[in-house]
Amino acid sequence: MTLVQLRHLISLAQSGSFTRSAEALFLTQPALSRSIRALEEELGQPLFDRVGRRSILTPFGAETLQRARQLVFDADELAGSGLVLREGRSGTVRIGLGSGPGAMLMTPLLKMMAKSHPTIHIEVARGPTDMLARRLRERELDALVVDVRSLSPAPDLRVANVVEMRGAFMVREGHPLTRWKGVLRFDALRQFPIASTPLSDEVARTMVERYGPAAHPSECVTLRCEEIPSLVDVVRHSDAVLIAIRTAAPDLVELVLKPAISATARFGIVTLARRAEPPALSIVRKLIAELMHD
Template identity: 85%
Template sequence: MTLVQLRHLISLAQSGSFTKSAESLFLTQPALSRSIRALEDELGQPLFDRVGKRSVLTSFGADALQRARQLVFDAEELAGSGRQMCEGRSGTVRIGLGSGPGAMLMTPLLKTMATSHPTVHVDIARGHTDVLIRRLRERELDALVVDARSLVPAADLRVASLVEMRGAFMVRADHPLTRWKGHLRFDALRQFPIASTPLSDEVARTLVERYGPGAHPSECVTLRCEEIASLVEVVRDSDAVLIAIRAAAPDLVELALKPAMGATARFGIVTLARRAEPPGLPIVRKLVADLMREQP
């Protein structure tokens, strides 16, 4: 039994004429007859009686017609929902955001969905990369935007749309370090609280190579949390020093350390390999391309 056969049943029931239905369906009359006969054979009951020149539904045919209409309606609704999801007009987008991407993408993503895709359901999760990866594998999330360098390579993960962003030490405009005379060394920063989200092992290695063992995040970071926006607020209102991607806090002042920090974060969109792409993912991908880049 096929949807095509059910549509043939509906058409013939409406017209009562093989000739008229065949014309409206752009079929030959023998082709329509074969379709109806095949459906009757499969169901094991006649669907129509011949009354003069008209084809009239049998009692079984009338019941089959009601079910056929519902099946065709449900199929068309399903197809329509699929098209709407592909076009970003319905469905659900479940995205996990790491700390840096969260600071740059969360508000623009919510605004974009509210204004351009108001019928799409949006769920955003924030947290440590390990937690987000677990939720992705459990299919609680459709995709992640995280620092790819914090990922443990795995065959079941697919990473795309990589964007590299520069890290920096940042403070408020009237911070004492902005008036520092001579070369600014890392030891000078340790006079103040140092704030950071959890950093990747690669960034930690870079800090140690540049500034010595005391620069390892486990040693020097005194204020640590997943929410970079909260850390930025603290740095704006205190003498704390922020370690983060430069683009996450453009209003803060970047400190010119000697030697320069030279560390970057490499953000990417992470999905499960061999899984169909979530319909809302192109929206996220476009935001990553538009927003997660260094400002000129």
């Protein structure tokens, strides 16, 4: 038995006429007759009594009609759900956000989902890149948005939608360093607490090349956590110096050092290779394109 046969049964029950049903279904009458006859043979009982030119449901046919309608309805619902999922209008997406992407994406992403995609379930996880990568591999997360330089390359990981954003040293307005006379060098920053999220090895190497061994994050950073918004708030209300992507704190004052830091973060979406992506992930890709740029 097929859904096509069940649809033929429903149509014939509604019209009572092979001729009218065949026309409505764009079939020939012999083709519709063969379909109904094959269904009756498979079920082992007649579905219709032929009364003159009308076809009337038998008691068994009436019971079968109810079940056929439910089966066709469920099949149509399933097909509709598949379309909704393919178009990213339903389903679940579980995203892991690193510190930089979390500062820029988490609130806008949640707001957008609440306003524009209320039927989609979204779960956001925060944490160190290595922990998020482990959860991705364990299929607890569908995708990550992290600094890909902090991620160990691996054949089971796929990286896409990569964007580079420049880093900077930043302080509050009125900070003593904003009134610095002469060339501002890294040593002057070390008079104050330095705040940062965990930095990639590449950024650490760049800082050491520019400013010497004392500039290695393990040496100079005194305030370290994964949450950039918390660090930004600390810097707004103290003399601490923030190392972060410039866009994360547009209200802070950027310090111009000699030499310039010239370091960037490289953010991207990380998924498991050879694993189907949830359709709603396209929404995250679009938001990255809109928000993650200098």
